[in-house]
Amino acid sequence: MSTVDQVASTNENERMRLRVVKTQYETKGIVTFELQDPNGAALPAFSAGAHIDIWISVNECRQYSLCGAPDDVHTYKIGVQREDEGSGGSIWVHEHLSVGEIIETSLPRNLFPLARDASSHLLLAGGIGVTPLIAMIHELEASNASYEMHFCSRSADRTPFMEFLTPRIEAGYVHVHHDEGDPAAGLDIAALLHDQPDGAHLYYCGPMGFMAAAKNASSHWIKGTVHFEFFSSPEDDEANIETANTAFQVKLKDSGEVFDIPADKTIVEVxxxxxxPVDTQCEDGFCATCMTRYVAGEPEHRDSVLDDDDREQFVLICCARSKTPLLELDL
Ligand code: FES
Known part of the structure; x- marks a missing residue:
């Protein structure tokens, strides 16, 4: 299933009110939170790789991957690492979410789904990027699928989810690598990904340096078999920026209207x-809320979400530019 299949079926702006029913320290600085409907109702279903938005103020939300079992219809679980140098979302979560608190969330959305046609799944996690991959383990085991995980973390005392992972480490499905702060002493990602087993798909999520290493090491894997998710806005050099901004025009298919997009404005802004009206959240190319089908012209994609197949039909208009003078949108 492509990214777009999942987005199209879940891209709604509905919100839910959920109650925090359990919190648990995984390691120093990493806490898991379990959320349920205040009246005990079943929650909307999700598949592994999905995330929810949590509103931390009237206009501001943050996205967190669901790391619980997708077949648990009553509980969503998220794992949040406190980032004192971050944008404040994780601090808010750590300081405000206590048992009994009611919060507003979105429905689950999945931009990082498992491939149904894979014969095996290689999961590669860096730090707190492990959260969506924990849900993947739940889903893969429920369907008796073949998988292996490599989990890179700084040290044993900074490795979350060990209660869940330990039996899988002992069974040989999960391998944990500690670099003690020196990436050269950690997992050799290039060696791990040098050969692609027949039918294998790769999924990776982690911090920027880790993402770059996994991207480079898997560049020769067969198109459509490599899946990844950033858990923060990629730096410019990771976001597929090819050229400096230039002006272009956008045409709307339904009305025939044509708009000039100057170099210093986005399509959404114009x-x-x-x-x-255009729905957006991150406005930075990594949530896919603004995904729009295009019918003519060639976008210059600047997101970090869409895969190659998606990009043949869709464009994220909060960040994309155009390689052609005119880009026609299915709007
Ligand atoms: S608004 Fe998030 S990708 Fe466009």
């Missing part, structure tokens, strides 16, 4: 200025 559409809004002209009274055309």
């Amino acid at each position: 559409l809004r200025e002209n009274g055309i």
Whole structure:
């Protein structure tokens, strides 16, 4: 299933109110939170790799991967690492979410689904990027699928989910690598990904340096078999920026209207200025809320979400530019 299949079926702006029913320290600085409907109702289903948005103020939300079992219909679980140098979301979560608290969340959305046609699954996690991959283990084991995980973390005392992982480490499915702060002493990602087993798909999530290493090491894997998710906004050099901004035009298929997109504005900004509403969240190319089908022209994709197949039909208009003078959108 492509990214887009999942987005199209779940891209709604509905919100839920959920109660925090359990919190647990995984390691110093990493806490898991379990969320349930206040009245005990079943929650909307999700598949491994999904995330929810948590509103930390009226206009501000943060995205957290669900790391519980997808077949648990009553509980969503997230794992949050406190980032004192971050944008404040994780600090808010750590300081405000206590048992009994009611919070607002989105429905689950999945931009990082498992491939149904894979004969084996290689999961590669860096630090707190392990959270969506924990849900993947639940789902893969429930369907008796073949998988192996490599989990890179700094040290034993900074490795979350060990209660869950230990039996899988002992069974040989999960391998944990500690680098003690020196990446050269950690997992040799290039060696691990040098040969692609027949039918294998790769999934990776972690910090920026880790993402770059996994991307480089898997560049020769067969198209469509490598899946990844950033858990923060990628730096510019990771976001597929090919050229400096230039002006172009956007045409709307339904009305035939044509808008000039100057070099210093995004498509979203120009559409809004002209009274055309567009749903967005991150406005940075990694949540896919603004995903739009295009029907003519060639986008210059600048997101870190869409895979190659998706990019043949869709564009994220909060960040994309155009390689052609005119880009026609299915709007
Ligand atoms: S609004 Fe998040 S990718 Fe466009």
